[in-house]
Structure formats: structure tokens, C-alpha cells
Amino acid sequence: MSGTVTERTTVQLSSAVVRFAGDSGDGMQLTGDRFTTQTALAGNDLATLPDFPAEIRAPAGTLAGVSSFQLHFSDQDIHTPGDAPDVLVAMNPAALMKHLDALKAGGTVIVNVDSFTERNLQKAGYHGDPLHDGTLTDYRVHEVKLTQLTVRALEEQIERGELNKKEAERCKNMLALGLVSWMFHRPIDGTVEWLQQKFRSKPELAEANTTALRAGWNYGDTTEAFVFTYEVPAAKLPPGRYRNITGNQALSYGLVAASVRSGLPLFCGSYPITPASDILHELAKQKHFGVMTFQAEDEIAAIGSVIGAAFGGSLAVTTSSGPGIALKTEALGLAMMTELPLLVVNVMRGGPSTGLPTKTEQSDLLQALYGRNGEAPIPVVAASSPSDCFDVTLEAARIALTYRTPVMVLSDGYLANSAEPWNMPHTDELPDLRAVFSFTTEPNGPDGTYLPFLRDPDTLARPWAVPGTPGLEHRIGGLEKEDGTGHISYDHANHHRMTVLRHQRLARIADDLPPTEVFDPDGDADVLILGWGSTAGPIRAACHQLRQRGRKVARVHLRHLAPLPKDLPDLLQRYRVVVLPENNMGQLAMLLRARTLLDIRSYNTVTGQPFASAELVRAVEELAFSEQEVTV
């Protein structure tokens, strides 16, 4: 948070990072969401990082129960939720304990002193009182009696009997939001309106939360404790119509868009799993688009229903996360074998096994590419930002419908829940998916027969004749089929031919892909940072910082993981060093080393958190420039 004092109390900043942290029950996610909306409406570019425990209500006051929400906003184009916060709001000692280390040196910390009781300090693992033992000397500390202030603000309502004290205390997150909104000159009218809507049926709660919100704002305005306020001017975003969007929302909208643009009804068969369930919830609300959602009895039934729906001519999708994908494996092989178009969404989370359900990771890449018995290649695409989930989903639908294949869409826990402003497309400019497929309605074989495996010579896609079409009755299944006729075949030469054809069909997809985009503004980079998936933001930010330091680095971000772009091996060869950061133990790096015989340098962490850009800067320095300096 660097800037200049332009007035006595207002500091102009280019960007700021604010983190709200408290108990799971303190409403931190909601507070963060509201602050995000206010910030978006103020015209900033932004990125968010919600972080919450897997337990719904972990014991109050403990480190395990801390939930946080970080928001990075700027007058510039930004790509990450920010490495270190400038402002930390700690609703209790556990939140302070867990998040103080992340706070920037000299940063501001707002603590709710009311919660700093001996018992809470103990639960958080403090032996002394951090407010008075020097723990906070490097920071600008605001001790605010958030709970007491809230109760006092709501005294009238308590007296009227509309609220009890506990209900009043629960509004303290709104008081905190009001205070931080005042600090950063964020208008709160939108939140007032939102509260009225949310508590439409409980006007006393609407009033209480609104009162607390305004009390927080006024507290900042009138008390002399706050010397500085901060202003982050609106970003110069490209013209267009914007909204905030999370990855899961964008993915859901992408599915609806694919349905509208293909003219096919959308069917989603799914089983609840963190962090993918929100897609099922969102789609369940879109029934007026003809969307059908089916909450199946398990992950296998979910993909089974989707295969059935695809056979019947729907645009079918199943949504899950790693453990669920593991269960779907056999059925996914069947979908590949029967060459039906459908989408499988994996919102990756920390693995293995149950792993870290609410945290992010990229460790299901090899599962996506190879996690099936036999030679079972399927296309895999990965989203790189929350809003990119929309575009990637449409691309996945294009591939599925064009080549008649299941397609895996990779998102992750970070993209799923974090938000960014989205310059919305005009829907009539979206890809026309009607043009890429048609149902077969006429016999395609000799004597009026139908050959379900007679392929299109260009795409190698097989025809898609749906039940109900007279004369084209046919049978498909998981047994190997004879090329063309689709009859069961155990012929060894046919099996080899069919296996090769299935690989070739995947390879044909690469023929249609545009050349890989390289970001190298000066065209003289000799180091390439390669990435895929949600690392795009941190890599982009790191690349920018490295260039500012004079490092000649370029970057490439892959959307298509299977098939890989055809020009990739040649492209990688042009660089002295290729660095590949991944939130796994080097899965794509291993694959690329095998494919290109190049010494790709891997940087890997699986902390459940996205990369910080500063961390990537250090990694690239180490992996690409340290030897050079030794030899120079």
C-alpha cells in the first residue's frame, strides 16, 4: 500500500488488499462478498480469494474454525487476489493468530477487542496478549469494540424486543463492513438495498444489519482513531458491460450458453461435492431455459444418467471434484468408447483421497488425461480465471459436439469461489454450436443400413443418430466395435485400428486450434514461463514483476491439455529455459518432458492456496537466472 497523502486524511492508492478473517459463524464470506460488490461498482478491477474450513461449524474461537476472504482491488488491470494484505480485519484472536503473518509490514490491523478474552486467546494458542505484548508493534493497530458497538447501536431494537443480545451481536460483521467501507470510500447504498432484499421477510433483521452497517461507517467518520482513509481510483477497464462473477457461476452460465447456442436441451446429472456443488445449484435455478438437473444417488449414477441423456440427444454434463471423478472413471471410459458428446467438469480440490475439500490444487491433471482403463484418450481443457470458466465451457462443448467425445473441463477450488469483474460478451457473438453437428436422420450405409461407426473423414467423428429416428435403430456399448458397422468385434486387427482411430480423432482436434499465443511484448525473451489452469493470474503478475526487473521473460498459458497444441514443442524449444509452475508435484512438466525431451523446470507447491506472485518471481529467478549469474 504505497501512495501519497493528497489531503490530510485521504491517501491515494493504486491498489489495496483487504482480508476479513473471523470465525466460521462470523459471516466473513458474506462480508467479503458485499465488499467485493461495492468495490466492483466503484469501478476497480479486482480479484478475490475466499478461504474457509471444510467443517460447517468448527468449534468457535479455534484456529480450525477461521474463515477468511481476501480482496485485491486496483486502478489497474490485476490478476491475483494479492500476496499480502494491507488491511487485516481480525474478528477474534484465532483470526489474528492465523493471518497476522501474511499482513504486509506496516499494514493496518483492525481487531475486535471484545473477543480478546482469556479463553479465546487460549483457544487461539496465544500465551500472552498480543495486543499488549509487542506482537503488533510493526503494524498500525485499531482496537475496536466491534461487538459492544454493535449491541449499543441496536439498543433500541433490543428494548423493543425485536432482537435479543445474541442476535444483535451477530450483526457485528456489518459494523466491520461499514467501517472498512468508510476507510476505502466504498459506497454502502448497494449493501443497504441488498440487506432489505435478503431479509425481506424479517424486517427487524434488515433494520438491525442496516443500522450496524451505518454505525460502522459513522464510527470511522466521527472517531479520531482513524487518521487515514484510502482511495483507490476506478480502473481503466476496456469498455463494456461488467459484472462480478465466480468460476462456478461462469461455468454454469457457460453450460446454459452452450445449450442455447447448440439448440440442445441441457441435462446435468450430478452428486453433491465440494467445491463443485454450486454449479448444480446454479443450474437448478435455470429451469426456464429448459435445463434439467438430476441429483443422482451417487457419482456413478450421475455420469450414467448423463451418458443416457447424451445418447438421447441432450447436451449432457456431470459436475464433480477429484474423488467423484475417480468414481466416474469406468463410465467415462464407456462414454469415450461409445463416442458420445458430453462434458465432465472437475472442480479440482486438494487430494489425494478426501484431501482438502475446500482448498485448491491442480493435482488431477494426470487423472483427467489418463485415469481410465485401456487406451482411452479424451480431450481436456482447463480454465485460467473465474470468467474464463465461461469461455472454456463453450470450447469444451464445441469439441464434444464436433468430435462426438466426452470432454473433461478442469477448474479448481480457487477459480470456483473467487470473483473478478467480467466484461460480458454479447450472446449473439458467441460461437454458433449449431454449425458443428447435426443428428443423423438418414441411412448412411449400403441398402438403407445405418453404420454407427462410419466416421466423418475430416473430424473422424461418428454419426449421432438418436433414439426415435426410424430406420436407424442400432446398438452401442463398451465392447469393442467393428469399424463402420459397430458390430461387436474381437478381431485383433480391428481392435488396433479402432484404438488408433480414437487417438487420431483426438489429434484432429489440434488441427483446428489457433496458434499458441505467446506474451512477449519485446520479442526478445529467452525464458518462458509456461502454465495451465488457475495459475494464470499469479504467473501473469510474476511475469510483469520480472520484466520490471529487467528479466527477459515470456509466458504461454495452455487451455488445451489434450490434445496439446501442435506448435508447442517447437515453441518451447526456442527458449533457453522453460519454467512450469504447477499446484501439483510436476504433472504437466513430466508429460512435456516425455513429449518434447526438453528439460522443463518445474516449480511445485501443494499448500491448498494459489501461488503468490512474489513466490513465483523468486522461483523463476532461482530456476532460470541463478546459474546465468554464476557464469556471467
Place this chain on the structure above:
Amino acid sequence: MTEAQATLSKKDFTSDREVRWCPGCGDYAILASVQTMLAEVGARPEKTVFVSGIGCSSRFPYYMNTYGFHSIHGRAPTLATGLAITRPDLDIWVVTGDGDGLSIGGNHLVHALRRNVNIHVLLFNNEIYGLTKGQYSPTSPLGSIHKSTPMGSIDRPVNPVSLALGAEATFVARSIDNDRKHLTEVLTAAYEHRGASFIEIYQNCNVFNDGAFDALRTPENKTANQIRLRRGEPITFGQQGENAVVARGDGTMKIVPTEDAGDRVVIHDPTKQEPTTAFALARLAHNPTGPTPIGVFRDVARPVYDDLLREQVEAAQQRQGQGDLQQLLESGNVWDVLG
């Protein structure tokens, strides 16, 4: 189609594939009954879909000149569910076996039945794993000696009809492979039922478990042991109807000589909403080694899952109008950045 459709015959439902079950397998008789029945009820091949899992019975779709899907082990009800939800115009049959439908796929069977998805499930019960060459199955009787149970099975078998009734399936029946007339009657009733129907078909595996159903299949036994369930009729059986089914005070059923039963003979009513009586009938025999009920246990009307889902879609469209994509994207807080 506007013009009247030609009457079809069994041949129209028969594919050009050579049937490859073992000679003498009970599956042949079932296949012929199904093909004939579909022609007789006026089904259309293009509107008919057979979905199967894995096992001998699951080869069935290849022999039907209809749409067909030979899926993976135990999962046929899930594919059928997705198809039924999205394609109400189709007539969807699931063909499964005791291993496929009750062991690996038991979960899906229960859920498809309780949801009342509009599908027909034909479960060929031969009390053996045939395709994997003779291991005991979830319906094999206790003590069965097979390849994986050289000292006899210690695994209490499931009664498929009890299970289906426990899942509150709206149509539950039992028939026998070699009784063409009875099987056709039951298949026809299932065809006419809206919602999930379940038919257990006793099917002889003459290679690995020959004679498992002799108590009901052989001419000398069948009259003595088949308890025919006929709607509205008293449940009696035997050469002269000399045995009758009566209810005990606790609701369970027992078999007594008809002459002792008086007016206590149970009158069969498969349309009772409560499945309790049907369940008590199903408990009369756990394995078909003696008198065993055959016929339609339960046939009740209940809202169908896929109909209900479509109704919600229509209601949403009426309330909100047909979805508008641009409007969807622009829902929530939107702001314009001017160039």
C-alpha cells in the same frame, strides 16, 4: 407420423445378429417373449430402447432391432434414468441379472424404483454368475456350492421382489422364463404401467446352475408350487386349488389347506397403495424351492419422477418466460465502462 403405421411382427423386433447364449439357456425364451409382446402391443422399434449392464442377460440389446445400449456393470438403471428424464417419448427397458442388478448395481436399482422413473426393469434371476463362469450370486441360496464357495455359501440371499417392494416400486412382478403365456401377460402389464416397473424372471442357467427353479418350472412341480396371483381372485393353488394363502393376525401370510381357510383366503389386490400385503406375499418363499407366488404383486399409480421434473421446467417457463441468455449473464449488479 400421420399415416397409419403398419402392424409389426416379432421379426421386426429381431436384429440380424446371431444369438450367442449357450444352447438351452432360458434367455432364448425370454427374448422370444419380449419380441412377440412388443409386436403385439403395437410398440415401435425406433421408439424402443433396451439398456443393459454386464452379464449374460445384458447381451439382450444386441438381439433386439431397437435402439440399444450395452453399458457397464450394474449401471444400466442410471443410463435409463437419464434417457427417460430427457426423452419422455421413448419406451425404455432395462435388462439386468441377479449379479448386475442386485450386487454391483443394487444401489441404482433401489433408487430408480423409489424415484419411479418411467422405465421397465427385467431382472433375469438365475442365482449364479454365468458370464464369469459360475460363482454364487446375491440370490444363491445359503449353502450353495459353487466355484467361490467350495464349502457352501454363507451369504444370505436377497429376495428381489421383497427388495423392489421395500423400495416402494409401483409395479412389481415375478414370472418364469419357460412359461411364455404368463411371461407375456406380465410383460404386457409392465409395458402399460407408467412409472418404474420391475419384473423378476426366474431363468434357468443350464450350464452353471441347472435346475435351480425346477420346483416351479417342471411340468410335474409347477402346478403344485406356483402360487398364481390374479387380481381380484382368492389366492389358492395346487391341482384342485387345495392350498390357500391366509393372513395371520400380525399381517404375515401362511399357506393352509383351502378347506381350513374358510373366508380367510386372501383376495389378491395389487392396487393397494400400502405395499405391506404385497411384501407379506413376497415373504411366503425366500428361495423358490417350494410354493412360490408368481404374477403381479403390486401395480399402483404414483407420480412419475420424469413427469414431475418436466412439470417443474414448464412451471418455471410459465413463471419466468423462456430463458434469455443475455438477461441471465446480466443478472445481478452490472456496470458499464464507457470507451
